[in-house]
Amino acid sequence: MEKGTISVKLVNEALRAAHHRVDVAPLLARAGIAAASLGDGEARVSAEAYGAFWLLLAEALDDEFFALDRRRMKVGSFACLCRTALHEPTLMRALRAVTRLFGVMLDDYRPSLRRRGAIAEIRLDEPAQPGPAFACFALWMIVHGLACWLVGRRIPILAVELRGPMPAYCDDYRVMFSETLRFSRPRNRLLFDAEVLDMPVRRHPAELGGFLAGAPANILVRYRDPRSLAERCKAYLRRRPPGGWPTLDGLAGQFCMSASTLRRKLAGEGQSYRTLKDQVRRDLAIERLERQASCAELAGELGFADTSAFYKAFKKWTGCTPGRYLARETAGRGPSGDVARRSAVTPAVR
Template sequence: MSEKDTISMQLVREALLQTCPQGKADAALLRRAGIDERSFEQADARVGADAYARLWRLLARRCNDEFFAMDPRGLRSGSLSFMCQASMAQPTLGAGLETALGFLSLMLEDLQPGLVRQQSLAEITINEPRDEPRRAFTYFTFWMIVHGVACWLAGRRIPILAIDLRCAEPPFCDDYRVMFSENLQFERPRTRMIIAADCLDLPLRRTPEELQKFLAEAPGNILVKYRDPDSLARRVRRILGKLDPGQWPDAERLARDLCLSLSTLRRRLAEEGQTYQGLKDSVRRQLAIDWLSEGSLAMSDIAERLGFADASSFYRAFRKWFGCNPGGYRAFVLGGSQVQGKNSG
């Protein structure tokens, strides 16, 4: 099994915290899921995504809650199916998301989601009555459901520009960054996911047969299919992320650094649906939104660090990437209060 098809054992332990006494391993439950009990306490152990998906279904049946008893009301068995059926009947992803989030608002007591669209950006926010933030696992489980359903409805991965969370950063975040976005911000005023608004206009054409297949494979298909590419592509992204764009190696030097031939590098990236140029473009976009989120760098400095000739070139590229200007994105991300705009749908 490849690394990209595995999940940190820490997520298994997190899933058991709410449903098992003191989060202790239930040997019989782990065996039914196909998880080696001996590796449960190993800090760096990993488990197959298919085994984690079986554990998810077993826990959901045990407590009749597809949200692992992390909300006073929870999501009774069949909630995901009903939510998908109602959402797929809508004409667009925006309308489908409104339906899904409306259903979750009715079912859950403490997590009240909403979708707000403002020009070229949109955010899914989670409003909470309590002052104390939830565990990161609670938020990310919610995002896995919402983002996974959104991706399935659209028939493609919906890129996430950023995720803000009210909670502190947990000691394990690598899996979350693979599943969602490299741009995770913790201890923020509110919890939200930011996406490009044009995704909301995607048409929905799912069939009942496709729904049955999706539900039969869930959540394993969500865990693997709709997350960011891993393995070699992610190794390359990490290498690029540690260097200024002006220091990025050419393909031949990168291949040597990875102890690969140039043809092998290209072939293995192609097998993952990637190219080196595409990865460089992706990292450059990620750096742009990371540096804009910091709020301290001037636009001209960001443009120079990204390798653009001037700020205007950066502005044009950013608009092409995300459909908005960088100043607008910075104001959106750093804004202290929820953006004003009409709900999508």
């Protein structure tokens, strides 16, 4: 799974409805999240740590939906959704089956799939008064992440609309979903291109175990298909030092296509050559920083003009300076020095 970080503000959102029901301190410790970071609005945690915390909290509550609904989404519900969807021939049939099951599992939040010409939407009905934006985003994350896995590609989200007002924090939602977030709208809707609904379900039941073993961390960051053009481009870049990366024309030649074709195909996957280079630089920076590389070394290795340019880019990627990021990573590790691994919370997904 590609490295990614998530604001600690979303950790606090997950705790909002659950903190009075369970002692969260040991759960945070096992997930590798420093409790002190909860009060730091700029802190970020790895997607792996957030995913581990999600599973630990779900197990403690016997609720995979953070106690956000009057009815618990009991442990094993997500696996049930996946198994049901796998037996459908197309994505549209799979999503209809999934949304119907959610209507059985939950009382307050009821998703439905609608197709209107070229646009499809996953509508989410809720109680008369709008609930927290986090609840809508959490449910959409589950449905969208599953949909991407079923068809083996990232499904670009055109826009997200919510009935409630804009929350105090939504930067990560723009990264996870879409830059186009609209609030105070008549209904909750996640919009995407209707053409993808006709795509066949490409997954086999034998692949389900691997998907569940990586959940939910594998749906917390943008879905990546290792066979996609974007991932093949990134693999090509990782094999070369940033100073030797080709131009767009040069990269297109490596894949036996024109620059305009490469640009168009990447756009179809919601990517651009510039964003791919930024993602690879970010991952390399985090990996090398955790191995004690100096910022001056990293600036040179990653092709930045100077250390200050690297500092600025790193803060944009992670929300903090390299030194502060490393301090948080160190503080979030357990006695063994490692973040709590998936095996520690396997019972949360059956």
